[in-house]
Amino acid sequence: MAGYRRNKLVILMFLAPAFLIVTFFEMIPVGSTIYFSFHNWPGIATAPLKYVGLQNYANIFQNDDFLRSLKNVLWYVFWSVIGQVGLGFTLALMIYHVRRGTRFYKASFFLPLILPATSIALIWYFILFPTDMGVVNHLLDSLGLGTLKRAWLVNPNTAMAWIIIITTWSSIGYYTTIGLAALAGLPDEVMEAAEIDGAVGLRRIWSVVIPMIWESIRISVVLVITGVLKIFDLIFILTDGGPNGTTHVPATLMYKEAFEYNNYGGGSAIATVIFLLSIVLSVLSLRVMGSGKREA
Amino acid sequence: MRRLTFRMLILCLSLVFVLAGCGGGSNNGSSSSQNASAGSGSGGSNNGGDKKVEISIMTRWGDSDPLSPFLNEVIAKFEELHPNVKVINDSISEEASYNNKLKTAIATGETPHIFYWPGVAGITDWAKNGVLMDVTPLMEDKEWFDGFISGAFEIWNLEQYGVAGHYGVPIGFNPEVMYYNKELFEKAGITKEPETIEELYDVIDKLNASGVVAWGMGAKDTWRLGHLHTNVFYHLNGVNAAKELGTRTKKWTDADVVESLALVKAFKDRGAFQQGFEGIDYNTERSDFLSGKSAMMLNGAWAIAEIMASDSPYKDQFDFFPFPYYSDKPEYKSDDVLYNEAFFLSGTMEGEEKEAAIAFIKFISGKEMQELKLQKYERLPSRTDVQVSESASQMMKDMFEYMGTIQNPGGDVHDYDPNPALIDVIRNSLVGIMLGSTPEQAAQEIQKSNDSYDNSRG
Numbered sequence: 001m002a003g004y005r006r007n008k009l010v011i012l013m014f015l016a017p018a019f020l021i022v023t024f025f026e027m028i029p030v031g032s033t034i035y036f037s038f039h040n041w042p043g044i045a046t047a048p049l050k051y052v053g054l055q056n057y058a059n060i061f062q063n064d065d066f067l068r069s070l071k072n073v074l075w076y077v078f079w080s081v082i083g084q085v086g087l088g089f090t091l092a093l094m095i096y097h098v099r100r101g102t103r104f105y106k107a108s109f110f111l112p113l114i115l116p117a118t119s120i121a122l123i124w125y126f127i128l129f130p131t132d133m134g135v136v137n138h139l140l141d142s143l144g145l146g147t148l149k150r151a152w153l154v155n156p157n158t159a160m161a162w163i164i165i166i167t168t169w170s171s172i173g174y175y176t177t178i179g180l181a182a183l184a185g186l187p188d189e190v191m192e193a194a195e196i197d198g199a200v201g202l203r204r205i206w207s208v209v210i211p212m213i214w215e216s217i218r219i220s221v222v223l224v225i226t227g228v229l230k231i232f233d234l235i236f237i238l239t240d241g242g243p244n245g246t247t248h249v250p251a252t253l254m255y256k257e258a259f260e261y262n263n264y265g266g267g268s269a270i271a272t273v274i275f276l277l278s279i280v281l282s283v284l285s286l287r288v289m290g291s292g293k294r295e296a
Numbered sequence: 297m298r299r300l301t302f303r304m305l306i307l308c309l310s311l312v313f314v315l316a317g318c319g320g321g322s323n324n325g326s327s328s329s330q331n332a333s334a335g336s337g338s339g340g341s342n343n344g345g346d347k348k349v350e351i352s353i354m355t356r357w358g359d360s361d362p363l364s365p366f367l368n369e370v371i372a373k374f375e376e377l378h379p380n381v382k383v384i385n386d387s388i389s390e391e392a393s394y395n396n397k398l399k400t401a402i403a404t405g406e407t408p409h410i411f412y413w414p415g416v417a418g419i420t421d422w423a424k425n426g427v428l429m430d431v432t433p434l435m436e437d438k439e440w441f442d443g444f445i446s447g448a449f450e451i452w453n454l455e456q457y458g459v460a461g462h463y464g465v466p467i468g469f470n471p472e473v474m475y476y477n478k479e480l481f482e483k484a485g486i487t488k489e490p491e492t493i494e495e496l497y498d499v500i501d502k503l504n505a506s507g508v509v510a511w512g513m514g515a516k517d518t519w520r521l522g523h524l525h526t527n528v529f530y531h532l533n534g535v536n537a538a539k540e541l542g543t544r545t546k547k548w549t550d551a552d553v554v555e556s557l558a559l560v561k562a563f564k565d566r567g568a569f570q571q572g573f574e575g576i577d578y579n580t581e582r583s584d585f586l587s588g589k590s591a592m593m594l595n596g597a598w599a600i601a602e603i604m605a606s607d608s609p610y611k612d613q614f615d616f617f618p619f620p621y622y623s624d625k626p627e628y629k630s631d632d633v634l635y636n637e638a639f640f641l642s643g644t645m646e647g648e649e650k651e652a653a654i655a656f657i658k659f660i661s662g663k664e665m666q667e668l669k670l671q672k673y674e675r676l677p678s679r680t681d682v683q684v685s686e687s688a689s690q691m692m693k694d695m696f697e698y699m700g701t702i703q704n705p706g707g708d709v710h711d712y713d714p715n716p717a718l719i720d721v722i723r724n725s726l727v728g729i730m731l732g733s734t735p736e737q738a739a740q741e742i743q744k745s746n747d748s749y750d751n752s753r754g
Contacts, residue, residue, distance in 0.1 A: 130573075263752075
């Protein structure tokens with residue numbers, strides 16, 4: 001056994017499949033995207049690539065739609081971290097302490113996760129339907145709050161907020177599940193010791209439970225950040241970036257530039273910015289949460 | 297800490313790659329499907345064993361599209377007449393999937409032998425780079441060519457965009473008209489179809505007073521407002537003004553163009569559309585019209601087949617009138633919307649494939665198949681040498697007759713512009729106007745997009 005471990009050929013053989021997959025299906029496409037971002041190309045096989053340096057980056061950063069999409073996605077990330085991780089772990093704590101119906105709650109919160117984005121979009125389209133047929137508007141009408149009725153997904157003041165709410169609704173179960181798994185791993189003796197020491201209720205959650213599941217929270221935050229930055233389908237189906245571009249995020253703009261406007265260089269530049277943003281936000285969040293790491 | 301950070305970096309990398317794949321995924325799929333079909337594009341197609349020549353066709357007449365059976369029937373008849381040719385049908389009805397698949401095929405040099413694409417100026421780059429075949433030599437086949445609607449091929453004459461030649465073979469035309477519900481009109485005391493916009497305003501007022509939605513509008517699908525604007529624009533400024541915008545001899549910020557945007561908003565201000573129309577989609581708009589909730593619907597000739605196939609209780613009550621003109625602009629009375637459909641041929645075909653593809657495109661656009669399309673599938677042809685069947689619906693007979701009266705037809709305003717982003721910018725700006733932007737702001741946004749495109753092209 002030990003002999004195999006020292007045999008470099010065997011090591012290479014085991015590493016090769018994963019290395020090739022990562023290289024061909026991840027590293028090379030990412031590298032190609034960065035390479036394309038320095039060129040103009042109209043999407044025609046016979047048309048040559050034209051090197052333009054940083055021009056594509058200059059163009060996107062002078063584009064109001066792109067700047068607005070950046071602002072949108074930063075808010076999207078912020079509220080999604082609060083909503084998905086904050087609420088998700090809170091729900092996990094509540095379910096953890098519930099004695100009856102635990103399976104029902106777990107299944108209920110997890111259910112939206114198994115729905116495809118198209119189904120989610122369709123469900124919410126009817127919930128937010130702009131006339132009285134919409135659940136929200138109908139409810140407001142029934143409560144005598146008819147003046148609050150809106151065309152929620154086409155109102156520039158409410159559309160992005162609803163995208164965030166819908167995303168949170170559809171993803172929260174994932175973070176509840178992570179939270180529950182982390183809570184299930186808490187050693188009984190520590191919890192009992194805490195109780196003997198008088199740490200109960202919120203005090204126990206704050207001083208014992210959260211520090212012990214902190215790593216799960218950190219990973220969840222990174223997953224939310226990277227997940228939200230790549231969200232495309234839900235927005236594409238629900239609003240297509242509208243009304244008038246107010247719900248665009250870089251991912252939807254990237255698609256438009258490359259696949260609708262034949263601007264593959266511009267689309268690649270946006271993809272590269274998403275990539276860099278993903279790294280920066282992930283590292284930043286890990287640093288912030290790492291420096292504030294709580295000790296049990 | 298460092299290890300975790302590194303792992304997270306790797307995680308980011310893979311997730312961002314997934315993101316890159318959300319656009320590219322469909323490409324890969326398309327590409328492989330494309331490869332599976334016909335060795336696709338203009339590449340090899342001779343199928344060794346039985347020596348059949350394979351040609352591929354990619355249209356929007358796929359899946360559940362009403363013309364999907366028509367295309368299948370044409371292919372079957374063609375293959376019967378040409379036993380040495382196999383036609384591979386790669387059609388997809390869904391717009392985004394179709395666009396992705398076709399663009400990926402063109403980007404990878406696997407252009408289908410025959411394909412559909414909307415628009416005119418947008419194909420200029422393809423023509424310049426040899427993606428498209430110049431069909432001018434085909435026009436010398438008088439027996440085939442003379443039956444087309446006069447000037448039909450000129451729509452795809454790209455000379456004004458700097459490329460010599462004609463690139464599209466007309467496959468169908470669709471006038472856009474106002475469909476209306478006669479019963480609801482009568483209940484509202486309307487006895488005459490409106491001919492001018494002023495009369496249309498009166499009709500809207502009377503319908504509103506009778507308690508029905510005057511005009512259904514599903515502006516969540518932004519093409520609905522785009523089509524309305526095209527109608528307003530042509531009757532206000534003429535079809536030629538759209539071509540002037542495309543060739544940059546006119547600007548979107550010109551007063552008459554801004555006015556066209558403002559006049560679209562005028563319909564909302566008049567109360568023409570239903571509450572919350574900005575968030576309602578086309579399917580709801582259409583079902584509201586079919587169920588009698590709304591009295592009018594602006595739509596293309598394709599809607600006739602949909603109306604006739606529906607179980608609407610008002611099926612016999614539907615009729616149409618041409619989009620009204622502005623009484624102070626009588627010179628543009630017959631500048632009507634006529635959406636055009638064309639098939640294109642790959643510019644890199646040679647030998648037997650080229651001959652087979654040309655034979656197929658002549659067959660499907662020829663008299664016999666265009667007549668089949670009109671008579672069996674209730675879709676207007678691209679030819680005048682066909683007869684509408686006696687058993688066709690009255691609306692179809694009227695539409696066929698109306699199409700022949702259009703003197704100055706035009707497609708979408710953006711069809712004549714080389715800027716591919718324009719379609720979205722115009723339509724989103726129109727939604728913006730409905731939500732509070734001014735027509736001037738919208739015009740500036742649209743012009744800015746064109747300026748940016750022109751600058752990027754040098």
